[in-house]
Amino acid sequence: MLDRNPALYTVRHSPATIWILSSFSLFFDTFVYSLTVASLPTILQDSMGAPESANGVVTTMFGIGGVVGGAIAGILSDYMGNRRAMQTAGSLVYTAAGIVFFFSQHYYQVLLFRLINGVASGMACTLLYAALGDVYPANLLGFKVAIVAVCNNIAYTIGPLCGQRLFDAGGVRGPASAVIALSLLKLVLYATMAVDPLVIRKSVCSHVPDALLLASSGDIVLAPHGWEALAECPSDPSMAATRASLTQCPDGDNKRQLGEVPWQEYAEVTRADSRFPVLRLLTRLPVVVSTMAIISIIGVQCTLEGVIPLHLSDRFNYADSGGTTFVIFGLVFTAASPVVGWAIDVLVGRWGESMRYYTILAGSLATIPAMVLMALAGSYAVMMVGYALFAVADLCVFIPAQSAYGDLVNSIGANAMARGYSVSTFAWAVGAICLPPIGSALYERSGFAVPVIAVPAVACTISAAACVVFIISHRRSKRGGVAPSGAPDEACSSA
Numbered sequence: 001m002l003d004r005n006p007a008l009y010t011v012r013h014s015p016a017t018i019w020i021l022s023s024f025s026l027f028f029d030t031f032v033y034s035l036t037v038a039s040l041p042t043i044l045q046d047s048m049g050a051p052e053s054a055n056g057v058v059t060t061m062f063g064i065g066g067v068v069g070g071a072i073a074g075i076l077s078d079y080m081g082n083r084r085a086m087q088t089a090g091s092l093v094y095t096a097a098g099i100v101f102f103f104s105q106h107y108y109q110v111l112l113f114r115l116i117n118g119v120a121s122g123m124a125c126t127l128l129y130a131a132l133g134d135v136y137p138a139n140l141l142g143f144k145v146a147i148v149a150v151c152n153n154i155a156y157t158i159g160p161l162c163g164q165r166l167f168d169a170g171g172v173r174g175p176a177s178a179v180i181a182l183s184l185l186k187l188v189l190y191a192t193m194a195v196d197p198l199v200i201r202k203s204v205c206s207h208v209p210d211a212l213l214l215a216s217s218g219d220i221v222l223a224p225h226g227w228e229a230l231a232e233c234p235s236d237p238s239m240a241a242t243r244a245s246l247t248q249c250p251d252g253d254n255k256r257q258l259g260e261v262p263w264q265e266y267a268e269v270t271r272a273d274s275r276f277p278v279l280r281l282l283t284r285l286p287v288v289v290s291t292m293a294i295i296s297i298i299g300v301q302c303t304l305e306g307v308i309p310l311h312l313s314d315r316f317n318y319a320d321s322g323g324t325t326f327v328i329f330g331l332v333f334t335a336a337s338p339v340v341g342w343a344i345d346v347l348v349g350r351w352g353e354s355m356r357y358y359t360i361l362a363g364s365l366a367t368i369p370a371m372v373l374m375a376l377a378g379s380y381a382v383m384m385v386g387y388a389l390f391a392v393a394d395l396c397v398f399i400p401a402q403s404a405y406g407d408l409v410n411s412i413g414a415n416a417m418a419r420g421y422s423v424s425t426f427a428w429a430v431g432a433i434c435l436p437p438i439g440s441a442l443y444e445r446s447g448f449a450v451p452v453i454a455v456p457a458v459a460c461t462i463s464a465a466a467c468v469v470f471i472i473s474h475r476r477s478k479r480g481g482v483a484p485s486g487a488p489d490e491a492c493s494s495a
Contacts, residue, residue, distance in 0.1 A: 002192060006473070012140070013203065015135035017194045019144055022128040028186050029124045032094065033062070033117065034159025035175045039167035043110065050107045058114045063433040065118020067426050069093070072420025073123040074130075078415055083127055083134070084196040086418075090123035091187035098179030104172055120183075126425050130418040134197040141403035142348070146341020149399065150334050157330040184296050223298025280468040285473060286408045287423060289466040290401040293360050297397040297458035299435030300367060304390070306436045311448040316380050328384055332391040334369040340395040344403070353407075354474045356400040361467035363396025364460040371456045375449040397463065435459065 003009045011017055040058065069090070077086045097116040104110050114192040132144050166174030194200075282288075308325060347355040370393055373386035405420040437453055442451035 003195075012193065012195050013200055014194075014198055014236050015320050017148070018131050018135045018197050018200065021189060021194055022131050023148045023151040025128040025186065027155045027183055029121050030152045030155035031159045031162075032097075032179050032182065033121065034156050035163035035166070035178060036220060037160050037163065039163055039172075039175060040110070040439050042167070042468065043104075043172060044107065048107050048110070054107060058110060060433055061111050061114040062118040062121070063429040065115040065120075066122035066429045067118075069122025069124075070126040070422040070425030070429075071122075072119075073126040074419040074425075077130065077418040079126060081198060081415065082196060083198055083418070084190070086123060087127055090120050090127065091190065093120035093123065093184050094183035094186070095180055096120075098176050098183060101178035101179060102173055104176075109420075122422075122425050122429070125428070126389065126418055126422045129402065129406065129421040129424065131197040131417045133409060133417045133421070134201040136406075141406050142344035142399055143338065143341040145403045146337040146395075149337045149341075149395070153330050153333045153337070157327055157334075188292060213343055238453070282423065284412075285470055286404050287420070289357060289360070289470045290404040291423060291427040292466045293364070293397050293401040293463045294424060295431040295434075296364065296463040297367070297394055297401075298428050298431035300371075300390075300431075300456045300461055301394060302432045302436045303439035303451060304387070306440050307443045307448060307451055308387075310443060312380070315448065325387070328388055329391055332463045333395065336392050336395055337399070340392070341399050344400050348400075350436055350456050356404060356407075357467045357470045357474075359400045360397050361464050361471070363393045364464040364467065366393040367456050368453075371452050375452045445474035 002141050005014060044058070060475055073086045073090065077083050080086075093116060097113055100109060100116060101113040128148070129145070132141060132148070134142060162178075163175045166178055168174075170177070172381050305326070312325065322438055344356065344359055347359065367390060370386050370389040373389065376385050377383035377386060402424060405424050406417060409417045409420040439451040444456065
């Protein structure tokens with residue numbers, strides 16, 4: 001009925017609407033999480049008498065919930081061929097979390113709230129990135145992911161401030177009421193402002209249903225009969241036909257040029273594609289590298305969030321009660337995100353898929369000197385310079401890695417987008433859960449320098465090594481005339 005109005009029909013069927021709703025979804029998700037961050041210590045220690053170690057358990061419950069929610073949303077959404085149903089379910093789970101928090105009087109109730117909050121967050125993060133991948137072509141996701149990251153960071157900056165004021169005004173029921181109200185608002189927006197992302201995808205894909213061009217310097221095409229390497233098989237007449245069929249793009253916003261080869265990604269989504277084996281997706285080299293990169297950089301970021309407040313108090317006698325340090329980090333993160341996202345799209349579009357992994361490699365390596373500067377800083381200002389440099393390095397790893405899942409799933413033409421991004425959610429949860437306790441333990445034993453240098457050095461070295469493996473594999477495959485690792489069929493058809 002809503003689609004009877006032409007203007008509303010255009011809005012509801014626009015990829016840009018999905019992009020805006022995805023940005024709002026992550027803003028909402030992060031805002032809900034950070035809304036309670038400032039007040040939880042007061043609730044747990046002062047009101048419930050829980051030990052300080054209970055705070056870490058609450059965070060762990062959120063991570064566990066995120067893994068569960070991401071897996072549920074990824075598997076069911078792809079199997080049903082319906083994103084809307086799981087988005088609705090995720091909003092209702094948020095409402096349930098708010099209700100539990102509203103009536104919380106005991107520690108176990110707070111744990112239950114964070115677990116349910118984690119499930120809802122895992123569902124939301126998986127589906128919002130999957131929706132972006134559904135409605136936009138491969139290798140155009142970098143800037144989109146960057147803008148979503150900006151919304152995430154704004155929410156993380158203002159959430160604790162709003163949450164503390166709501167808690168001061170109404171106790172636990174203040175932030176809990178906000179969670180319930182926002183979850184219902186999100187439910188209404190998804191129900192009225194856009195159709196299912198897969199409906200939009202089918203509409204876009206209907207223009208060129210039989211060919212899929214992967215932007216990798218314009219040299220690799222997935223045609224109906226498998227992978228072909230244009231650069232290695234220039235005389236194949238079927239490739240010339242495919243090249244010609246993709247010259248005209250119906251959507252001007254999605255049109256891109258790669259040298260002389262215009263490219264556009266289209267794939268018909270069918271329920272049969274939902275049988276694409278998850279193990280096959282998990283073992284693709286781009287997925288492995290991106291997963292390791294996200295685990296590493298999120299783990300380092302969360303480790304710093306845990307030890308920096310302690311270091312400020314111990315080393316500089318500075319109690320950062322207002323969160324100034326993280327606000328500065330957030331401002332740098334917010335300002336740099338669109339620039340990094342745009343630059344990654346340009347690099348990948350001009351020089352091919354390997355530039356994504358060169359960028360991750362550069363970001364991983366740049367993290368180490370930034371950490372050394374922070375560890376050896378003799379003043380707060382110098383330490384913040386190192387922290388700001390880390391913010392840029394963080395983006396150089398996270399944005400290309402996060403956009404890689406959608407690009408890969410699009411390139412293989414399978415309906416596995418949500419499952420692909422559930423892997424991303426899992427990687428985020430692993431990094432957030434596993435590395436911070438190691439950093440905190442090292443801080444207690446050896447001070448600030450050891451965890452700030454050792455944990456990032458090990459994590460980022462592993463991430464960098466994985467990128468090098470992909471780059472070498474990519475070069476060898478191009479020399480041998482086969483598609484890069486990750487392609488369904490890795491042999492180049494001869495003319």
